[in-house]
C-alpha cells in the first residue's frame with residue numbers, strides 16, 4: 001500500500017516507541033508530568049515564546065487559542081482555505097461564538113494590505129476585529145510557506161490595530177526547514193503558535209500551543225473546559241520530544257520526494273496542472289472530464305491512496321513512511337494508469 005492521503009498516517013518508529021516507554025510521567029492536570037513540562041518548555045523556547053501547553057490535537061490548540069484571543073461577537077480574519085475555518089467542525093462558531101472574515105490570499109497566504117482592508121472600523125454596528133489567523137505551511141495552498149517579511153508587516157499592522165496574531169503551524173517545521181529562517185526570529189512574530197507533532201514529525205498524538213505566560217495560563221482553563229486535560233500523557237510528549245531530535249531535519253527528504261511526485265504528475269497525460277511543490281504536499285488538477293473521486297478509486301486499484309481535494313483536484317502528501325521504493329512503485333503504477341482511466345471513465 002502506498003499511502004499518500006496525509007502525513008498523519010505514519011506509525012511510531014521503534015526508536016520512538018522505546019523513547020515513549022522510557023518517559024517519566026505524572027498527573028499533568030496537577031502540572032506534575034515531567035515529560036510534558038519538558039516538552040512545553042522546549043517548544044516554547046525554540047520559538048522564542050515564554051510558555052507552552054500540550055494538547056491532544058492541532059484542532060484543539062487552534063481552538064483554544066482562538067477562544068482565548070476573542071470575545072463572543074468578535075471577528076477573526078483568516079484565509080478562505082484556512083484549516084481553522086474549513087476543517088475544524090465549525091469550531092470558531094461553536095467554541096468562540098466569533099464571526100469570520102475570509103480573505104483570498106495568494107495560495108492562502110495573506111498580505112498586510114489585504115488584512116488591513118478587512119479590519120472593521122470601531123462602530124457598534126460591526127463585529128470587533130480582534131484576531132488574525134495565519135497558516136504556515138498552507139495545506140490547501142499546496143504546502144506553500146510565507147516570506148518572513150510578509151509576516152513582519154502583518155504583525156506590525158496587528159500591533160497598530162490592537163489585534164492578536166495566531167499561527168496555525170501544523171506544518172511549520174516543513175516550512176522552516178525549507179526557508180531556513182531562524183526558528184526564534186520567526187516564532188517571536190506571533191502572539192501564539194499551534195505546532196503539530198502528528199503530521200510530518202511522525203508522532204501518534206500531540207500538539208503544543210505556545211505564547212506568553214498569561215495567554216498559556218488562560219489556555220489551561222479553556223483546555224480543561226474542552227475536555228483536553230490529560231493525566232499521564234507524558235508517554236505522548238516523549239514521542240514528540242524524540243521527533244524534535246530525529247525527525248525535523250529529515251523533512252527535506254519528504255520535500256524531495258514530493259517534488260519528484262510533482263514532476264511525475266506534471267508529465268502525466270491525465271493531469272492538467274500541478275500546483276508548485278514547495279514542501280511535502282502535491283496538489284494536481286485532472287484534465288477536463290475526469291472526476292477526482294473516480295480517479296482516486298482508480299488509483300486505489302493500483303494500491304495508491306490519495307484524497308480528492310475538490311471536484312477535479314487530488315492531494316498527495318509525503319511523510320516518514322513514504323520511501324524511495326514507494327516512489328518508484330508510484331511512478332510505475334501511474335505510467336500504467338492512463339489507459340485504464342480512459343477505459344473506465
Ligand SMILES: *Cc1c(COP(=O)(O)O)cnc(C)c1O
Nearest residue numbers: 057058059060083135139168170
Ligand atoms: C492537520 C492540521 C491541523 C490539526 O489537525 P488535527 O487533526 O486536529 O491534529 C491544523 N491545521 C492544519 C493546516 C492541518 O493540516
